[in-house]
Amino acid sequence: MAEIILTACKETFIMVAASTALAVILGFIPAIILTVTASDGLKPNKAVYTILDLLVNIFRSFPFIILMVIIIPFTRAIAGKSYGVGAAIVPLTVSAIPFVARIIESALREVDQGVIEAAKSFGASNTQIIFKVMIKEAIPAIVSGITLTVISIIGYSAMGGAIGAGGLGDVAIRYGYQRYETDMMIATCVILIIFVQGLQALGNYLYSKLSN
Amino acid sequence: MIEITNVEKHFGDVQVLKDINIHINQGEIYGLIGHSGAGKSTLLRCINGLETYTGGSVKVKDREVKELNPRELREFRKDLGMIFQNFNLMSRKNVFDNIALPLEVWGADKTEIKEKVEKLLTLVGLSEKRNAKPSALSGGQKQRVAIARALALDPAILLCDEATSALDPKTTKDILSLLLKINEQMGITIVIVTHQMEVIKEVCQRVALIDGGKIRAEGKPGDIFLSPDTHLKKFLGADEEDEFYPEEGINIRLYFPSASSENQVITKMAKELSIDFSIIGGKLEKFRHEILGSLIINIEERDKEAVTAYLEKKAILWEVLKN
Ligand SMILES: Nc1ncnc2c1ncn2[C@@H]1O[C@H](COP(=O)(O)OP(=O)(O)O)[C@@H](O)[C@H]1O
Numbered sequence: 001m002a003e004i005i006l007t008a009c010k011e012t013f014i015m016v017a018a019s020t021a022l023a024v025i026l027g028f029i030p031a032i033i034l035t036v037t038a039s040d041g042l043k044p045n046k047a048v049y050t051i052l053d054l055l056v057n058i059f060r061s062f063p064f065i066i067l068m069v070i071i072i073p074f075t076r077a078i079a080g081k082s083y084g085v086g087a088a089i090v091p092l093t094v095s096a097i098p099f100v101a102r103i104i105e106s107a108l109r110e111v112d113q114g115v116i117e118a119a120k121s122f123g124a125s126n127t128q129i130i131f132k133v134m135i136k137e138a139i140p141a142i143v144s145g146i147t148l149t150v151i152s153i154i155g156y157s158a159m160g161g162a163i164g165a166g167g168l169g170d171v172a173i174r175y176g177y178q179r180y181e182t183d184m185m186i187a188t189c190v191i192l193i194i195f196v197q198g199l200q201a202l203g204n205y206l207y208s209k210l211s212n
Numbered sequence: 213m214i215e216i217t218n219v220e221k222h223f224g225d226v227q228v229l230k231d232i233n234i235h236i237n238q239g240e241i242y243g244l245i246g247h248s249g250a251g252k253s254t255l256l257r258c259i260n261g262l263e264t265y266t267g268g269s270v271k272v273k274d275r276e277v278k279e280l281n282p283r284e285l286r287e288f289r290k291d292l293g294m295i296f297q298n299f300n301l302m303s304r305k306n307v308f309d310n311i312a313l314p315l316e317v318w319g320a321d322k323t324e325i326k327e328k329v330e331k332l333l334t335l336v337g338l339s340e341k342r343n344a345k346p347s348a349l350s351g352g353q354k355q356r357v358a359i360a361r362a363l364a365l366d367p368a369i370l371l372c373d374e375a376t377s378a379l380d381p382k383t384t385k386d387i388l389s390l391l392l393k394i395n396e397q398m399g400i401t402i403v404i405v406t407h408q409m410e411v412i413k414e415v416c417q418r419v420a421l422i423d424g425g426k427i428r429a430e431g432k433p434g435d436i437f438l439s440p441d442t443h444l445k446k447f448l449g450a451d452e453e454d455e456f457y458p459e460e461g462i463n464i465r466l467y468f469p470s471a472s473s474e475n476q477v478i479t480k481m482a483k484e485l486s487i488d489f490s491i492i493g494g495k496l497e498k499f500r501h502e503i504l505g506s507l508i509i510n511i512e513e514r515d516k517e518a519v520t521a522y523l524e525k526k527a528i529l530w531e532v533l534k535n
């Protein structure tokens with residue numbers, strides 16, 4: 001039993017860590033474009049904003065399990081196969097990108113307009129304003145948003161079992177639910193609770209550490 | 213230094229600046245006063261191109277602001293520092309790093325930055341607070357940091373948008389004397405936007421009253437506040453209306469260029485004209501370094517001509533008040 005759970009922990013960890021990292025990196029791009037092209041942004045552009053905004057909403061409204069199935073061809077092209085931990089990372093990342101984009105966008109939008117104005121007044125360029133002012137000021141909010149992302153990816157990764165990626169959620173379903181192995185069910189749930197609690201505590205700690 | 217000619221500004225259909233004409237000289241401290249919504253900030257922001265204008269011309273050092281391309285505009289802004297009512301400091305940077313930011317943006321190297329920031333910290337009196345975050349500072353200290361940041365690139369002009377409006381009276385005075393020092397020692401031209409009379413009286417050499425997007429009065433603060441026209445009276449809240457004057461005889465208000473001349477003139481007048489009058493009120497006000505005063509006297513109807521002729525001869529401003 002311990003071995004099963006240990007393997008599952010490892011699988012969950014890999015899936016969550018890899019897809020969070022990828023989603024944050026890839027989510028930054030639409031987030032910045034949305035912030036810059038918004039009507040009160042540095043370079044307002046209604047067409048770009050509207051299209052990107054719509055795309056983000058569309059991707060966010062797919063139930064994860066459906067998204068995972070729809071993008072199987074894409075997953076195969078990227079990961080080389082449509083089965084296993086590596087293959088689960090692709091849909092997890094794809095579903096987290098729009099989520100991350102929204103979180104970073106709203107963090108950037110919360111940056112005080114006055115501070116941006118001050119930066120303009122001494123001649124900072126738009127790129128400098130984004131990277132040296134807005135992102136710097138928004139770091140605490142971005143960090144707490146990423147905490148939220150990690151936790152929700154852990155939840156989605158439970159469905160990884162459907163494409164043979166394993167993980168804690170998969171163990172809970174296969175052993176705990178389908179085979180009535182209650183102790184397995186309890187063990188995985190406790191581990192998941194500890195994970196989530198720990199992450200949230202870490203996120204809160206970083207937030208308060210960074211914001212003053 | 214700054215020449216604003218026939219400037220107009222529309223936000224959509226709403227016109228917020230109408231035919232503005234102002235010339236600000238090098239080394240001057242110029243005030244723009246008016247109620248909230250009058251268009252002061254908009255006008256100020258036209259000077260450094262944070263706002264565009266829809267008509268007329270704004271020239272700073274002979275360069276038309278709206279003709280600058282984005283690159284030129286950034287370069288141009290190095291010459292104009294700006295401070296704000298809410299300080300607008302970066303909350304996650306300490307005092308030193310906030311002041312260093314403009315230098316960093318313009319690619320100064322580490323030693324250069326250190327040297328410059330140290331100097332500025334001394335200038336604004338915050339050397340001990342260099343590692344503090346803005347959240348640990350008082351309002352006055354935050355504004356000092358903002359001033360240091362605005363001066364980091366050695367601008368020729370400093371624009372102040374309600375820079376003291378969030379501060380208590382004592383702190384306001386301290387910040388104003390810092391601005392005065394900067395103006396006198398470094399020769400920086402300062403444009404101050406405010407709705408506070410005290411600010412204008414304390415530091416401005418010239419002032420324009422803006423109301424409804426128009427310049428309603430312009431001149432030396434002493435002149436325009438001691439003999440306010442109808443627009444200014446309205447701005448000042450028309451407290452004159454409530455004053456009570458004797459119903460007998462004629463009440464005349466005299467304006468004196470300085471307090472010392474006040475007594476002389478009246479005693480001399482009494483002697484030379486050998487008339488009787490009573491003093492029924494007066495006030496002294498401090499403008500920058502000089503004290504100016506006004507005095508209300510009550511004379512008899514028959515002495516009116518002699519008195520007004522005397523005042524004209526002595527070139528003293530006066531007006532007859534309604535009983
Ligand atoms: N970006 C804007 N869009 C539309 N109206 C604006 C904008 N900025 C200012 N205004 C309007 O212009 C007028 C002048 O504003 P402002 O220059 O801020 O006044 P002040 O600084 O004297 O209080 C106000 O009526 C204000 O509502």
Ligand SMILES: [Mg+2]
Nearest residue numbers: 252253254374
């Ligand atoms: Mg204003």
